[in-house]
Amino acid sequence: MSVFLVDSLAQSDPDSLNASANSLAEWELATIELFVHAAQLIGIPKSMGQIYGLLFCSEEPLPMDAIIERLAISKGSASQGLKTLRQIGAVQTVYQHGDRRDHYKAELGLRRLFSGFIANQMGPHLDNGVRRLEHIAELTGQLENEARDVAEERLKILRNWHNKTSKLLPLVQKIL
Amino acid sequence: MSVFLVDSLAQSDPDSLNASANSLAEWELATIELFVHAAQLIGIPKSMGQIYGLLFCSEEPLPMDAIIERLAISKGSASQGLKTLRQIGAVQTVYQHGDRRDHYKAELGLRRLFSGFIANQMGPHLDNGVRRLEHIAELTGQLENEARDVAEERLKILRNWHNKTSKLLPLVQKIL
DNA sequence: GCTCTTGTTCATTTTTTCTTGAACTAATCG
DNA sequence: CGATTAGTTCAAGAAAAAATGAACAAGAGC
Known part of the structure; x- marks a missing residue:
């Protein structure tokens, strides 16, 4: 019984894992990698590629905490990276009702x-x-x-x- | 006047400035710098930009010694840089009569x-x-x-x- | 054959770039 | 207000990239 409960909370099949807040599906990992490589090709830091990639995959805009947690990068990198991505128009901030945090979404237009x-x-x-x-x-x-x-x-x-x-x-x- | 111009072009190391000033004209220095910046823009090492820039300016093909001396770079950099430039077709070797050394010239076609x-x-x-x-x-x-x-x-x-x-x-x- | 010149390779050092984390500002909430 | 949360900045450390120079190969000239 308790084993079952722990199982279902901590780790189970990939699909429900995906729904939980802090893990990445395989296709997301692969897509993020794609962007990391593309970024390095044009001389952009890895962390920015990761951030953009994550936002590209996500249907809903994400707050900075989620980005930090899911990519396991530092607050400084996230803040800096998001700042630059915003500057070049690759991400935009979205204001989410009832949440004081900024939420970020990827620009999808080539x-x-x-x-x-x-x-x-x-x-x-x-x-x-x-x-x-x-x-x-x-x-x-x-x-x-x-x-x-x-x-x-x-x-x-x-x-x-x-x-x-x-x-x-x-x-x-x-x-x- | 001309001192000021040279100063603004060369990276403030006095030794390399002197060495360069002895063998390179101002317009060559400026042109080489142009290529160094262009190279860095597309993610190519500085030394390769320098080498290509020097060859671009030179009417006659140059042997590696001349490149090393005029740019004040190491033999290793010169050899490595020329190898890569050759690989991407940005320079070609030219065989000069009565001289055993390879001579290099820049590809000028965009x-x-x-x-x-x-x-x-x-x-x-x-x-x-x-x-x-x-x-x-x-x-x-x-x-x-x-x-x-x-x-x-x-x-x-x-x-x-x-x-x-x-x-x-x-x-x-x-x-x- | 031996030596001297030419050029390559690669381990080490230097330089540059990226990331981190902690100190700080700002501003929202209770 | 004071406490808590969001986000920025920047000095210091870590990682990556590039330059150096010495050891090595290849081969021309004597």
Whole structure:
């Protein structure tokens, strides 16, 4: 009798386990891993991939406690990770009636995910690149003779690359 | 004036600044830095960015000694970096008459650079992603009732994302 | 054959990045 | 109010990634 009760509370078949507050189904684990790998591919910390993955799987928005508990990560990581995910628009906060805690849900639209990522992670670097190009052009202008010819040819290549790549982003966004 | 410019470009270590200033023109320094930043943006080590940048600037192919000396990097880094750059098709070896050393030159075609990078760095990860998706699908198939409904909806989203992104690469290659 | 040059490999060290946990602020509830 | 809970920040530790340099292989020139 008591054995049965303990069993049903602590651990039983995978389905009811899934319903309990602090464990992950296999498909969730696999999906979270998918996002962890994707995150690392684009240079985003593992913990952020985990958090996004968990929220992606969850039908209802989750409070931070649940994230911390289910992923077994620290409060600091969770807070930091959620902050950044919010900044790039990959998660949103949802206000749940009768609960003072913030609840978080994943953005599921690929286009939004992509443009948020670009705007916040790549964008600054690309702008920076433009400034650098201009600087190189200045330095090139100060050269003389053959040295200048070489430098100007390279500069032309860089400008060409910049043209092509800047046409790229709008197009990608159209497709996603 | 020019001191200020060089200062702002080189990482404030006086020794490497001097060593670099002796053999590299300002526009080369600036261009190399551009590539270092671009490399870090796509998750490639700094030294590889430096090496590619140097070769990009140089009209003639350079032997490894020259690269080591001008960039003030170790033999190990140079060898490793060149090996990887060769693998992804970003540099090629050139045989110079009467010189036993390999000489290296940068690939200047954007399309080739891009597809080499994809094929070697991203490609494997993407394939991996497909396998992961299939695995998630299996696990989802084993579920029952509402749990299954949720999981299948998420799986549909993932498949949709995969469709869109796989249409992307060919298109990008056409534009570059 | 021997030596000297060229280039690779890999264990160690250095640098960078990520995570943790505890101190702190804020603000809700009783 | 004071106690409790939610959430942030940041210094310190842990983990991961990259650079170094010395030992090693391969082979050209003498």
